[in-house]
Amino acid sequence: MPELPEVETIVAGLRPKLSGLVIQEVQVLLPSLLRKDGAFRLQRIQGKRINAVRRRGKMILVECQDRLYLIFHLKMTGRLLWTPRQTPRDEHTHLVVSFRGRTHELRFRDVRKFGYLRCLEASDPLECRELRSLGPEPLDLDLESFVHLFQGRKGRLKSLLLNQTFLAGIGNIYADEMLFEAGLHPLTPAVFLTRKQKEKLWTAMRHVLRRAIAAGGSSIRDFQDADGAEGLFQQEHRVYGRASLPCLRCGAKIGRLKIGGRTSSFCPRCQRKRAN
Numbered sequence: 001m002p003e004l005p006e007v008e009t010i011v012a013g014l015r016p017k018l019s020g021l022v023i024q025e026v027q028v029l030l031p032s033l034l035r036k037d038g039a040f041r042l043q044r045i046q047g048k049r050i051n052a053v054r055r056r057g058k059m060i061l062v063e064c065q066d067r068l069y070l071i072f073h074l075k076m077t078g079r080l081l082w083t084p085r086q087t088p089r090d091e092h093t094h095l096v097v098s099f100r101g102r103t104h105e106l107r108f109r110d111v112r113k114f115g116y117l118r119c120l121e122a123s124d125p126l127e128c129r130e131l132r133s134l135g136p137e138p139l140d141l142d143l144e145s146f147v148h149l150f151q152g153r154k155g156r157l158k159s160l161l162l163n164q165t166f167l168a169g170i171g172n173i174y175a176d177e178m179l180f181e182a183g184l185h186p187l188t189p190a191v192f193l194t195r196k197q198k199e200k201l202w203t204a205m206r207h208v209l210r211r212a213i214a215a216g217g218s219s220i221r222d223f224q225d226a227d228g229a230e231g232l233f234q235q236e237h238r239v240y241g242r243a244s245l246p247c248l249r250c251g252a253k254i255g256r257l258k259i260g261g262r263t264s265s266f267c268p269r270c271q272r273k274r275a276n
């Protein structure tokens with residue numbers, strides 16, 4: 001699933017292309033893609049100008065005139081691609097947005113069909129239900145705010161990092177990478193974290209996410225940005241996808257365990273349980 005760095009990469013690619021364009025038509029080719037009763041508003045959005053494109057957590061917000069918003073969640077395999085109109089559409093293209101006076105169009109392509117679109121009218125889209133419940137943006141948090149997040153939080157560290165109400169945008173790849181960098185075992189109970197360990201995690205989180213954004217995200221399976229380019233950060237993964245390979249820091253065999261149905265990769269030597 002595209003996580004914060006991948007979605008940020010897509011948004012950074014789409015922003016200069018879409019800002020200021022007027023939506024000509026929105027064609028929904030797979031009706032189940034459209035959540036809630038968005039069809040009526042989708043009609044209204046035609047002819048409206050795009051004011052901004054931004055990211056919140058793993059979601060992409062396209063802000064249009066008259067307080068109308070398109071909100072995309074790419075889920076497992078969704079992609080937003082900026083494509084010449086004459087390029088044939090394949091069977092996985094489920095939505096097409098065309099623009100006045102443009103020879104390119106925006107296509108939503110999704111092989112597994114878990115992704116979705118919401119079209120809503122709101123004075124503040126961040127107040128809509130699925131956005132309101134999101135935790136803070138990891139890169140907006142100073143150290144004190146990050147430390148404060150742990151108050152009253154139970155559960156294992158890995159599960160907590162994946163919980164979108166705790167922090168928005170982190171998924172399996174970056175949770176594993178930041179835990180490795182911070183030297184923390186994924187099963188560490190959050191309540192046992194010392195102040196020093198929280199500081200290490202905060203530093204690792206920022207370092208990993210910033211490097212991943214700079215590398216254009218990680219291309220696992222089929223992630224591509226809006227222009228079809230692949231990210232490069234997968235080449236810098238130190239634990240994710242490296243189970244059974246030697247740890248790049250200490251040489252121990254990278255271990256793997258299931259936490260809440262998700263596979264975690266970690267180094268049993270660099271990330272000891274209850275490490276200090």
Ligand SMILES: [Zn+2]
Binds near residue numbers: 247248270
């Ligand atoms: Zn190691």
